[in-house]
Amino acid sequence: MQSTITLSSPTPFGFPPNSLLSRANTPSFQPKKTISVGGGKLGNGRCHSRMDSSVRGFRVRSQMSGGGENGFCTLMEFVGKGGADVGDDLVVLLAHLQYAAKRIAALVASPFNSSLEKQSGVAAGGGGGSGSERDTPKPLDIISNEIIRSSLQNSGKVAVMASEEDDAPIWLTDGGSFVVVTDPLDGSRNIDASIPTGTIFGIYNRLVELDHLPVEERALLNSLQSGTRLVAAGYVLYSSATILCASFGLGTHAFTLDHSTGDFILTHPNIKIPPRGQIYSVNDARYFDWPEGLRRYIDTVRQGKGRYPKKYSARYICSLVADFHRTLMYGGVAMNPRDHLRLVYEANPLSFLVEQAGGRGSDGKSRILSLQPVKLHQRRPLFLGSSEDMEELESYGDVQQKVNPGYEV
Numbered sequence: 001m002q003s004t005i006t007l008s009s010p011t012p013f014g015f016p017p018n019s020l021l022s023r024a025n026t027p028s029f030q031p032k033k034t035i036s037v038g039g040g041k042l043g044n045g046r047c048h049s050r051m052d053s054s055v056r057g058f059r060v061r062s063q064m065s066g067g068g069e070n071g072f073c074t075l076m077e078f079v080g081k082g083g084a085d086v087g088d089d090l091v092v093l094l095a096h097l098q099y100a101a102k103r104i105a106a107l108v109a110s111p112f113n114s115s116l117e118k119q120s121g122v123a124a125g126g127g128g129g130s131g132s133e134r135d136t137p138k139p140l141d142i143i144s145n146e147i148i149r150s151s152l153q154n155s156g157k158v159a160v161m162a163s164e165e166d167d168a169p170i171w172l173t174d175g176g177s178f179v180v181v182t183d184p185l186d187g188s189r190n191i192d193a194s195i196p197t198g199t200i201f202g203i204y205n206r207l208v209e210l211d212h213l214p215v216e217e218r219a220l221l222n223s224l225q226s227g228t229r230l231v232a233a234g235y236v237l238y239s240s241a242t243i244l245c246a247s248f249g250l251g252t253h254a255f256t257l258d259h260s261t262g263d264f265i266l267t268h269p270n271i272k273i274p275p276r277g278q279i280y281s282v283n284d285a286r287y288f289d290w291p292e293g294l295r296r297y298i299d300t301v302r303q304g305k306g307r308y309p310k311k312y313s314a315r316y317i318c319s320l321v322a323d324f325h326r327t328l329m330y331g332g333v334a335m336n337p338r339d340h341l342r343l344v345y346e347a348n349p350l351s352f353l354v355e356q357a358g359g360r361g362s363d364g365k366s367r368i369l370s371l372q373p374v375k376l377h378q379r380r381p382l383f384l385g386s387s388e389d390m391e392e393l394e395s396y397g398d399v400q401q402k403v404n405p406g407y408e409v
């Protein structure tokens with residue numbers, strides 16, 4: 001059966017079309033395609049009317065393989081009225097976020113990145129450098145932040161944006177109903193070696209009950225919401241494929257960028273992290289700075305002497321989104337046991353995603369989502385992974401690294 005695709009936009013890469021960007025307050029987003037498979041029109045109906053039915057038994061066929069009985073489903077179709085129906089405002093916001101993701105994907109793969117580094121005079125990562133140099137934003141961090149900020153602003157749907165790259169949250173639009181927290185380009189230290197990087201985001205409802213407060217205070221308090229209040233969260237992995245993985249509160253779903261059309265295609269519906277993995281992911285050059293409990297845990301699983309009687313393997317890219325994505329796919333546990341990763345921008349969104357996939361996110365003692373952030377850039381130990389691995393790890397008690405000397409690389 002041959003699939004036929006009719007594009008309503010003549011420029012597939014110019015997505016979303018300028019008309020969408022300029023109509024910032026457009027109440028509803030229309031999928032740009034009408035898709036027919038075997039003569040039958042699929043369009044929105046492809047993604048069914050409810051998320052649970054849309055993801056159960058969903059078969060993904062790529063355009064290249066000639067379609068199939070179910071064809072394929074774009075992110076916009078998935079969240080739209082014929083799919084999960086997450087609401088018009090959120091659909092518009094996601095359309096702009098996916099556009100930002102595509103721009104960042106192009107940016108991180110650009111041959112001109114090294115000249116940006118040279119122009120800015122920022123030292124390349126990986127060499128010596130003091131701890132504070134390590135924390136200095138790189139040009140790509142700053143540009144990615146700007147790409148996301150302008151996309152959120154153009155959506156007209158976001159009241160507040162809080163970014164790892166900004167000192168304070170930015171109040172964007174009075175009429176916006178959402179709050180977006182983001183790490184625009186995580187792992188950017190790895191860029192010079194073309195190691196995968198990622199964008200992380202979390203979306204909350206704006207707290208209208210705070211509207212009477214001065215703008216700085218209202219922006220800050222909106223951004224300090226507990227992870228249990230997340231409406232949606234996601235990450236974009238910039239690797240051999242560009243993958244946007246998101247949850248809107250009913251499962252975790254991943255969409256792969258089809259460079260030929262500019263669409264994110266549903267490739268991993270309803271991800272379930274295996275309850276037990278055989279991989280641990282940590283920077284174990286820090287072994288001698290770890291507490292005794294964490295050392296014992298790693299020593300035990302390495303030797304296959306844990307509850308799962310097989311020797312574990314280690315994988316560590318040192319790029320959070322990439323390490324997390326692999327953990328979601330294969331199971332196991334990914335961790336940064338010291339106070340390094342940000343609760344608001346990294347730990348909460350990724351914990352939401354792993355929980356929606358059946359796993360757990362913890363700081364080694366407590367469920368991440370239950371923590372009330374007290375500072376915008378607050379850092380916590382972070383452990384994410386399969387439910388059985390996480391339970392076993394936490395049973396060692398003493399797994400949070402207290403020594404945090406400020407590593408140079």
Ligand SMILES: O=P(O)(O)OC[C@H]1O[C@](O)(COP(=O)(O)O)[C@@H](O)[C@@H]1O
Pocket residue numbers: 134135186187188189283318319320321323336340407409
């Ligand atoms: O040096 P460590 O402790 O292994 O930390 C590595 C982690 O830091 C990160 O690079 C994030 O650090 P930044 O937020 O300072 O960029 C993650 O991508 C990675 O998982």
